[in-house]
Amino acid sequence: MSVVKTLGQFIIEKQKDFPYAKGELSRLLRDIGIASKIVNREVNKAGLVDILGEIGTMNTHGESQKKLDVFANEQFISALTCGGECCIVVSEENDDPVYIESEISQNAKYIVAIDPLDGSSNIDVNVGVGTIFSIYRRKSIEGKATIQDALQRGVEQVAAGYVVYGSSAMLVYTTGKGVNGFTLDPSIGEFCLSHPDMTIPKDGTFYSINEGYYVHFPDGVKKYIKYCQVMDKETNRPYSSRYIGSMVADLHRNIIKGGIFIYPTTASAPRGKLRLVYECNPMAFIIEQAGGRATDGFERILEQEVTSLHQRSAIFLGSENMVLKAEEMMRDFSPELGKLIDKQVEPSADISKVGNVI
Numbered sequence: 487m488s489v490v491k492t493l494g495q496f497i498i499e500k501q502k503d504f505p506y507a508k509g510e511l512s513r514l515l516r517d518i519g520i521a522s523k524i525v526n527r528e529v530n531k532a533g534l535v536d537i538l539g540e541i542g543t544m545n546t547h548g549e550s551q552k553k554l555d556v557f558a559n560e561q562f563i564s565a566l567t568c569g570g571e572c573c574i575v576v577s578e579e580n581d582d583p584v585y586i587e588s589e590i591s592q593n594a595k596y597i598v599a600i601d602p603l604d605g606s607s608n609i610d611v612n613v614g615v616g617t618i619f620s621i622y623r624r625k626s627i628e629g630k631a632t633i634q635d636a637l638q639r640g641v642e643q644v645a646a647g648y649v650v651y652g653s654s655a656m657l658v659y660t661t662g663k664g665v666n667g668f669t670l671d672p673s674i675g676e677f678c679l680s681h682p683d684m685t686i687p688k689d690g691t692f693y694s695i696n697e698g699y700y701v702h703f704p705d706g707v708k709k710y711i712k713y714c715q716v717m718d719k720e721t722n723r724p725y726s727s728r729y730i731g732s733m734v735a736d737l738h739r740n741i742i743k744g745g746i747f748i749y750p751t752t753a754s755a756p757r758g759k760l761r762l763v764y765e766c767n768p769m770a771f772i773i774e775q776a777g778g779r780a781t782d783g784f785e786r787i788l789e790q791e792v793t794s795l796h797q798r799s800a801i802f803l804g805s806e807n808m809v810l811k812a813e814e815m816m817r818d819f820s821p822e823l824g825k826l827i828d829k830q831v832e833p834s835a836d837i838s839k840v841g842n843v844i
């Protein structure tokens with residue numbers, strides 16, 4: 487008889503890794519698991535119910551919001567509100583932090599940063615999308631949580647994960663002690679441990695980048711792409727190009743098979759496109775925990791200073807040796823960008839904003 491271990495059972499079992507744990511983080515992870523099952527259900531029947539298409543509003547980045555973006559955002563915020571373990575939600579879909587001030591969350595000490603639906607442009611064409619989440623502990627438990635609690639460097643994360651809504655739904659997470667993956671068994675409605683101790687191969691054969699923007703890429707990235715395409719038996723080149731356009735799905739493949747994902751600075755996105763707090767940091771934490779590497783082409787993603795909730799970063803992450811090679815090209819052919827990144831100070835967060843209170 488095969489033994490099934492559910493996400494809930496696994497989380498409780500792992501609580502013993504943290505001797506002073508009181509179960510709050512476990513409950514928070516459970517809440518995220520519940521919301522993702524609801525989102526998965528809606529993604530699965532998206533074509534049947536009126537949930538495809540755009541809603542007619544823009545998010546904080548000027549991107550038009552899809553109905554499923556908004557639905558997923560509401561589900562996660564509502565699950566985190568009902569669970570009582572989260573005091574602030576930072577979401578791609580909300581300009582300001584969402585403060586949760588319900589009765590049961592009075593002593594909540596966790597901040598959740600979330601990209602409720604990643605790969606939005608793929609929703610209407612039935613291609614894999616995902617959710618990315620990142621969890622921080624409040625800096626101080628005195629008084630109310632503030633925006634400063636949400637502006638922590640990636641190295642401060644206590645947990646991070648993603649859910650990929652693909653041919654099956656999978657939830658992958660880390661609490662800093664390795665990476666584990668769970669596949670949703672629809673017959674029992676539970677995420678079950680299917681990928682214990684996930685590790686990313688040191689070398690891979692996939693490179694994932696939107697090559698359509700080639701002319702806008704820095705020279706270091708152009709050189710690396712050419713390197714990927716050259717024939718070399720020893721390194722298994724040429725590599726295969728795979729780009730879905732959903733970071734979650736692209737990275738999930740690369741973790742399992744080995745590969746590199748790059749979203750560099752471009753002429754139209756001079757600071758990169760992806761958001762540091764709820765896209766780059768959680769993915770960097772997971773990749774590092776799986777034995778890979780994550781940088782902005784020069785420096786570690788997890789050590790970047792966070793000065794605003796929606797700041798962007800260039801990102802190079804995946805199999806260690808592939809990322810090292812790409813960094814070498816950046817140093818050799820785009821050294822000016824390394825210096826530029828050092829000086830890239832985002833406008834500091836406006837701490838006078840109160841955000842939305844729930």
Ligand SMILES: O=P(O)(O)OC[C@H]1O[C@](O)(COP(=O)(O)O)[C@@H](O)[C@@H]1O
Binds near residue numbers: 578601
């Ligand atoms: O179309 P582009 O510029 O290649 O961008 C694709 C990237 O943008 C994203 O869709 C951004 O995420 P959202 O859909 O959450 O805004 C990533 O998932 C993906 O890797």
Ligand SMILES: [Mg+2]
Binds near residue numbers: 601603604733
């Ligand atoms: Mg995203």
Ligand SMILES: [Mg+2]
Binds near residue numbers: 605606
């Ligand atoms: Mg999104």
